[in-house]
Every structure is written in C-alpha cells, then in structure tokens.
Amino acid sequence: MSEPVVPDQPALAPSPVPSSTPGQSSSAYSEAGPYPPPASYPSAPPAAGPARPLARPRPPTDPAPADLTLARLRRRRRRRTVRLIVTVLIGLAALTYAVPFLWMLSGSFKPANEVLSRPPTLLPVDFTWSNYVRLFRELDFGTYLANTGVVVALSMIGLLLRAMAGYGFAKLRFRGRGALFAVVMATMMIPDQVTMIPTFLVLNGLGLVNTYIGIVMPTFVTAFSIFLFRQFMETIPDPLLEAARIDGAGELRIFFNIVWPLSGPILGVQAILCFIAGWNSFIWPLILATQQSKYTLSVGLALLDGQYSSEYGLKMAGAAVMVLPVLIVFVFAQRHIVRGFTLSGLK
Amino acid sequence: MTVAANDRGGRADRPPRTQTGRGRAGLRRLGQASLFVGPTMVILLVFSVLPIVVALVTSFTDLDLRGLRDWSLIEFVGLDNYGRLLSDPRFRSAAGNTVVFVLAGVPLIVVCSLAAALMVNYGSSRLFRAYRALFFLPAITNIVAVAFIWGFLYNTDSGLINLILSWGGVGPLPWLDQPVMAKISVIIVAVWQGCGYNMLIFVAALQGIPREFYEAAQVDGANAWRRFWSITLPQLRFATFFVAVTTSISWIQLFETPLVLTHGGPLDSTVSMALFIYRNGFERNRFGYGSAASFLLFLVVVTVTAIQFKLRRQDSNV
Known part of the structure; x- marks a missing residue:
C-alpha cells in the first residue's frame, strides 16, 4: 500500500492527561464548564447520513492481467505526483504565514536609514547588530529581562498551588467538594478585560501595585490548569494512597512523595505553558507595573512605541528578543505545547 | 475484575x-x-469573584483618582454611569466597532483555521509537523511583538505589504491611517494570531473521524470534494460550533491588538469595548464609569455563554 500511514488514533491520544477518556470522569464537569474539553470530539454524534455498513469487505484482489497492473501503476505514480505538488503548495502557504517573522528578523539587522528606505530592501544590505546593542546599552532591556525572569519564576510557584488543588479535588473526600469545584470552573467564564479595573482596585487596596507579587497574582492560579491537574491525578490508583495512609503518612507527605513524582508528564506540560504565559503576559504588567524599574519585557517593548515609534530597526530587534526564547522552547517542546493547548482550547 | x-x-x-x-x-x-x-x-x-462584585459596586459610584486616595470623597451616583454610558457616543462607537470585529473575525477564524487544519492534516511526516509549527507560532507570540511586526509590514512607504502590492501595480494603501482600512488591518492581525489554537482543535477533530467513512465513500466512488462536503464537514460540526463560540467570546473582549497596533485610532475607529474600559480606567482614571462599562461587557459575555449552553443542549438532544 502506498498510502501514507495515518495514525488511527488522534495524535494526541497517548496523552498522559486522562481527559482523553472523556466519557468517564470529566463528563460531569464538561457539562458544567463553559467549554467542553476538545478531546471529547471523537465522541460527537455521527452525522445523520444514509445508514450504510461502515467497513465494506474489499473486493478480492485476484491476479489481474498485465495491462491492468500497468494502469494501476501509472495511476499510483500520478497520485504520488499530485501528493508531492500539494505538499509543496502547503509548504508555501505555511511559509507565507511565517513571513512576518522573517520580516522582523530582516528589519532588526538594518541600520536606521535603511529600515525606512522606500522602496524597502528585502534583506539588510548594510547588516548591523547595533539595534540589539542599543536595546541593552541605551535602553533598559537588561532590567526588563530580569523583571520578566522574576515574574516567570514567581508564576511557577503558582504551579505548586494548582497541583495541590488538583490533588485535593481529585483524591480528598470532603464536604462541599463538588460545589467548590463548580465555583472554580465558573471562574473560567470571567474575562480579564472585565476584571481589569476592579482587580487593580483590589491590589491597590492590598498595597500590591507595582510589586512583582501583584503582577503575577491575577494569573497565579487558573481554573483550567486546576481542572487538568485534577483530571490527571484522578488516574493515580487509590490503593497506592491508601497503603501510604495506613503506614501513617500524612496527606502532605503523600502528595510530595507519591503524587508529585507521578505527575511528571502533566507538570512538564503545565510548566511550559506557564513559562509561555508568564513571558508573554502583557495586560497585568501594563496595569500593575507603574514604575519603569518594574517593567517586564512586553511593557518595556510597548514603551518603544512612544519615543522611538519610527525606529523600526530597534522595534524589530526588541520584538525578536521577545519572540526568540518562546521560539526556542517551542522547537524543543512542540509536542507538549500542542497537546497542552489542544486540551485547553482557547484559554 | x-x-x-x-x-x-x-x-x-x-x-x-x-x-x-x-x-x-x-x-x-x-x-x-x-x-x-x-x-x-x-x-x-479574591482575583476572580471579588472583582465582579467590586465592579458592580464601583459602577454605582463616581470613583476616580481622588476617591482612591480618600474614600470619603466617593459618592454614590446610582445608575448615572449606566445612563451616561448608553448616551456616550464613544461608548456606542466602541460597541459598534466590537460588533464589526466579531462579525468579521469569527467567520474568518473558522474558515482560516479549518483550512490550516486540513493542510496540516494532509500528511503526518515530520515536514507536516513543521508546517503545523509555522501556523501555530503566531498564537504563542507576544502581542506587542506582533503589533510591532505588523505595524512595520503595514507601513505605507517602507512596509513589505505595499512593496508586494506595488509589484502588482497596486498603489500604496493607507493600512493604518484610514478608519475603514485600520479596522481591516486590526482584523487581519487578530485572525493571523488567533488561527493557531483553533487549527489545533480542528486537527484533533479531523483525526477523530473514523477512516472507515472515507474508505466506504471511496469504494462508492465519491471524489475528494464530495468526501469533504459529505463526511468531513458534517463530522466537524461540533468542533466548528466550539470554535465559533469560543472565538466570539474572545473577540467580544478584543483588546490588546487595537491597543498596541493602532492605539484605537485613527479617529477612534478601532476602539473596542475592552479598550474603552481600559482608557476610562487607566488613562482618564474614571474607575466608576469604566467599571460600569466592565459590568456591561461581563453581562454580554455571560449572555453569550448562556446561549451557547442552551444551543449545545438542544444540539445534543437531537
């Protein structure tokens, strides 16, 4: 068979996150949550169509006459050519989609006069690193970078809280668990843009405006992350935990010695998503970092638009500094990132 | 057992x-x-539920920067803020712009992300994984970087887009300097950035379609176009609905793209509801007025979500 091997299962199926079996545990909450976990699509009702046996028995492949195999061979070759052409065309479309990034890189290496030349040059004629140097020498990009690092590191602490909450909802039986979890899921519906002003007021009341903690607080725990942790931890066998309890281990000990080490896959995915979200976060640092000493990269970058609005070389270099770390993480962890985002849908 | x-x-x-x-x-x-x-x-x-309550309470007050420093200066104004909002031409235009963004953006996102998903799903080699990465990359790119890059692409004199258009003999277009064009430009950027996630959702749904359906159709002599219309599209009904709903909800809140790309201009033509809230809250420090707008936006989002629930329940009952 010359047909390409397409996996029968969705590529995302071998996920460690158990929501790939939506029929069991998640169903109650996928009904309550605003978005169903995308992994449940395969169970979508089949389209109404003419009832027809799904898999027909193939006609027996009896030894065909020579000229017929020749025709089949020719057809197969033609099909392969078509495949090749389509593959190339799709490649062109994908490359076109990425052209803005190439334009960014090209612009970031152009000197100030060339970047505004009309008509523009496609590639830098007078190649220079000066834009990148200026970002860190003349502007405060070193500080911004350090601040972004602090924000990302702090938001990683949130990961621990989310994991603990996920465990609590998955494995501890206590009164009001269902109701509390429903509250958690309901917070997914509340958009950042709506809570912008009141969150600022709350943080202002707590004296946390212009602090790192204040900047990470609004996104410190997110409902969807808790949901995914809970989903994963439900698959940890109960007898394992019971045995530890009988041996006298407290819940904290159980969590850190048994559950945490077992949660490697989901922790990895969540840590990567947490890094990307923290690195890219813009609204909250913009609102909550009121002094330049606390600006993150994205806010510092946005600041370029005022004073240096027509210095496109500088702006492209700044954008490249912003994009490259995420790009590197993405190249190494594409599989995990894609899986994480597929599970989390738009959020 | x-x-x-x-x-x-x-x-x-x-x-x-x-x-x-x-x-x-x-x-x-x-x-x-x-x-x-x-x-x-x-x-x-504190950071999700309380803000809604705070928004509701402050929306009935005239809270501003002075009131923030000295709470005794805050006055209760009843429904004044809401009344003023509804007659505020800026708010009306922001609401109108948001409607335009949603009506144009959602179908574009559905079509583009489905197209990207079909392309990426055509093969399963490493090459196609690279294609998927290229389509997905904008989705995890910081919005400020995106706005800068596109601002440069759109530049009237030294931008790439007008350069390419000039090869075809089309004169330079004022991408960001003219109200209607600016709206289109914002939509293009937000669609470019928004397709990645939705493509993944469509890819997952495409891979969930049983192969037997296609094999049976092929045996029956259905061509590729027919198979797409009669199998793929109906099977993607649920995914399409999901993408359309979540995209509408997120486009109702469209905020960062116009904020950084056009600053709401020219002539406020790209001010969305969320940008209106941000401006009143953080540029003019009218927290009470901005909170009233926030609460209205919240009601819109909740309504759309509720409608989605209802439709989905009906859908699953059929």
Missing part, C-alpha cells in the same frame, strides 16, 4: 460517617482539604 469488585464492596461496607464527612473524621478531612484547596480558593475568590 475481582479487585474492582472487592474495592466497591469495601467502600459500601464503610461506616456512613466517613462517607458523608460529618463528625470528627469529617472535620479532619476538611482540615486536610483546606490545606490543599484553601490557598487556591482564596486567590481565585
């Missing part, structure tokens, strides 16, 4: 005390649980 049966039997044999969580054991459980769930719940309540 036997283990599972034993397990279930064991659970039923337990004294009801531990089941319901009443009594001393129940209290201990609650204590343990609050250790794990407590911090998270507190943070969620």
Whole structure:
C-alpha cells in the first residue's frame, strides 16, 4: 500500500492527561464548564447520513492481467505526483504565514536609514547588530529581562498551588467538594478585560501595585490548569494512597512523595505553558507595573512605541528578543505545547 | 475484575460517617482539604469573584483618582454611569466597532483555521509537523511583538505589504491611517494570531473521524470534494460550533491588538469595548464609569455563554 500511514488514533491520544477518556470522569464537569474539553470530539454524534455498513469487505484482489497492473501503476505514480505538488503548495502557504517573522528578523539587522528606505530592501544590505546593542546599552532591556525572569519564576510557584488543588479535588473526600469545584470552573467564564479595573482596585487596596507579587497574582492560579491537574491525578490508583495512609503518612507527605513524582508528564506540560504565559503576559504588567524599574519585557517593548515609534530597526530587534526564547522552547517542546493547548482550547 | 469488585464492596461496607464527612473524621478531612484547596480558593475568590462584585459596586459610584486616595470623597451616583454610558457616543462607537470585529473575525477564524487544519492534516511526516509549527507560532507570540511586526509590514512607504502590492501595480494603501482600512488591518492581525489554537482543535477533530467513512465513500466512488462536503464537514460540526463560540467570546473582549497596533485610532475607529474600559480606567482614571462599562461587557459575555449552553443542549438532544 502506498498510502501514507495515518495514525488511527488522534495524535494526541497517548496523552498522559486522562481527559482523553472523556466519557468517564470529566463528563460531569464538561457539562458544567463553559467549554467542553476538545478531546471529547471523537465522541460527537455521527452525522445523520444514509445508514450504510461502515467497513465494506474489499473486493478480492485476484491476479489481474498485465495491462491492468500497468494502469494501476501509472495511476499510483500520478497520485504520488499530485501528493508531492500539494505538499509543496502547503509548504508555501505555511511559509507565507511565517513571513512576518522573517520580516522582523530582516528589519532588526538594518541600520536606521535603511529600515525606512522606500522602496524597502528585502534583506539588510548594510547588516548591523547595533539595534540589539542599543536595546541593552541605551535602553533598559537588561532590567526588563530580569523583571520578566522574576515574574516567570514567581508564576511557577503558582504551579505548586494548582497541583495541590488538583490533588485535593481529585483524591480528598470532603464536604462541599463538588460545589467548590463548580465555583472554580465558573471562574473560567470571567474575562480579564472585565476584571481589569476592579482587580487593580483590589491590589491597590492590598498595597500590591507595582510589586512583582501583584503582577503575577491575577494569573497565579487558573481554573483550567486546576481542572487538568485534577483530571490527571484522578488516574493515580487509590490503593497506592491508601497503603501510604495506613503506614501513617500524612496527606502532605503523600502528595510530595507519591503524587508529585507521578505527575511528571502533566507538570512538564503545565510548566511550559506557564513559562509561555508568564513571558508573554502583557495586560497585568501594563496595569500593575507603574514604575519603569518594574517593567517586564512586553511593557518595556510597548514603551518603544512612544519615543522611538519610527525606529523600526530597534522595534524589530526588541520584538525578536521577545519572540526568540518562546521560539526556542517551542522547537524543543512542540509536542507538549500542542497537546497542552489542544486540551485547553482557547484559554 | 475481582479487585474492582472487592474495592466497591469495601467502600459500601464503610461506616456512613466517613462517607458523608460529618463528625470528627469529617472535620479532619476538611482540615486536610483546606490545606490543599484553601490557598487556591482564596486567590481565585479574591482575583476572580471579588472583582465582579467590586465592579458592580464601583459602577454605582463616581470613583476616580481622588476617591482612591480618600474614600470619603466617593459618592454614590446610582445608575448615572449606566445612563451616561448608553448616551456616550464613544461608548456606542466602541460597541459598534466590537460588533464589526466579531462579525468579521469569527467567520474568518473558522474558515482560516479549518483550512490550516486540513493542510496540516494532509500528511503526518515530520515536514507536516513543521508546517503545523509555522501556523501555530503566531498564537504563542507576544502581542506587542506582533503589533510591532505588523505595524512595520503595514507601513505605507517602507512596509513589505505595499512593496508586494506595488509589484502588482497596486498603489500604496493607507493600512493604518484610514478608519475603514485600520479596522481591516486590526482584523487581519487578530485572525493571523488567533488561527493557531483553533487549527489545533480542528486537527484533533479531523483525526477523530473514523477512516472507515472515507474508505466506504471511496469504494462508492465519491471524489475528494464530495468526501469533504459529505463526511468531513458534517463530522466537524461540533468542533466548528466550539470554535465559533469560543472565538466570539474572545473577540467580544478584543483588546490588546487595537491597543498596541493602532492605539484605537485613527479617529477612534478601532476602539473596542475592552479598550474603552481600559482608557476610562487607566488613562482618564474614571474607575466608576469604566467599571460600569466592565459590568456591561461581563453581562454580554455571560449572555453569550448562556446561549451557547442552551444551543449545545438542544444540539445534543437531537
């Protein structure tokens, strides 16, 4: 068979996150949550169509006459050519989609006069690193970078809280668990843009405006992350935990010695998503970092638009500094990132 | 098998005390649980639920920068803010712009991300994984970087887009300098950035379609176009609905793209509802007025979500 091997299962199926079996545990909450976990699509009702046996028995492949195999061979070759052409065309479309990034890189290496030349040059004629140097020498990009690092590191602490909450909802039986979890899921519906002003007021009341903690607080725990942790931890066998309890281990000990080490896959995915979200976060640092000493990269970058609005070389270099770390993480962890985002849908 | 049966039997044999969580054991459980769930719940309540209450309360006041410093200066104004909002031409235009963004953006996102998903799903080699990466990359790119890059692409004199258009003899277009064009430009950027996630959702749905459907159709002599219309599209109904709903909800809140790309201009033609809120809250410090707009936006989002629920329930009943 010359047909390409397409996996029968969705590529995302071998996920460690158990929501790939939506029929069991998640169903109650996928009904309550605003978005169903995308992994449940395969169970979508089949389209109404003419009832027809799904898999027909193939006609027996009896030894065909020579000229017929020749025709089949020719057809197969033609099909392969078509495949090749389509593959190339799709490649062109994908490359076109990425052209803005190439334009960014090209612009970031152009000197100030060339970047505004009309008509523009496609590639830098007078190649220079000066834009990148200026970002860190003349502007405060070193500080911004350090601040972004602090924000990302702090938001990683949130990961621990989310994991603990996920465990609590998955494995501890206590009164009001269902109701509390429903509250958690309901917070997914509340958009950042709506809570912008009141969150600022709350943080202002707590004296946390212009602090790192204040900047990470609004996104410190997110409902969807808790949901995914809970989903994963439900698959940890109960007898394992019971045995530890009988041996006298407290819940904290159980969590850190048994559950945490077992949660490697989901922790990895969540840590990567947490890094990307923290690195890219813009609204909250913009609102909550009121002094330049606390600006993150994205806010510092946005600041370029005022004073240096027509210095496109500088702006492209700044954008490249912003994009490259995420790009590197993405190249190494594409599989995990894609899986994480597929599970989390738009959020 | 036997283990599972034993397990279930064991659970039923337990004294009801531990089941319901009443009594001393129940209290201990609650204590343990609050250790794990407590911090998270507190943070969620303070930063997700409380803000809604605060928005509602401040929307009935004239809170501004002075009031923030000295709470005694805050005055209760009743429904004044809401009344003024509804007659504020800026708010009306922001609401109108948001409607335009949603009506144009959602169909474009559905079509583009489906097209990207079909392309990426055409093969399964490493090459196609690279294609998927290229389509997805904008989705995880910081919005400020995106706005800068596109601002440069759109530049009238030295931008790439007008350069390419000039090869075809089309004159330079004022991408960001003219109200209607600026709206289109914002939509293009937001679609470019928004397709990635939705493509993944469509890819997952495409891979969930049983191959037997296609094999049967092929045996029946259906061509590729026919197979797409009669199998792929109907099978993607649920995914399409999901993408359309979540995209509408996120485009109702469209904020960062116009904020950084056009600053709402020219002539406020790209000010969305969320940008209107941001401007009143953080540029003009009219927290009370901005909160009223926030609460209206919240009501819109809740309504759309509720409609989605209703439609989905009807859909699953059929």
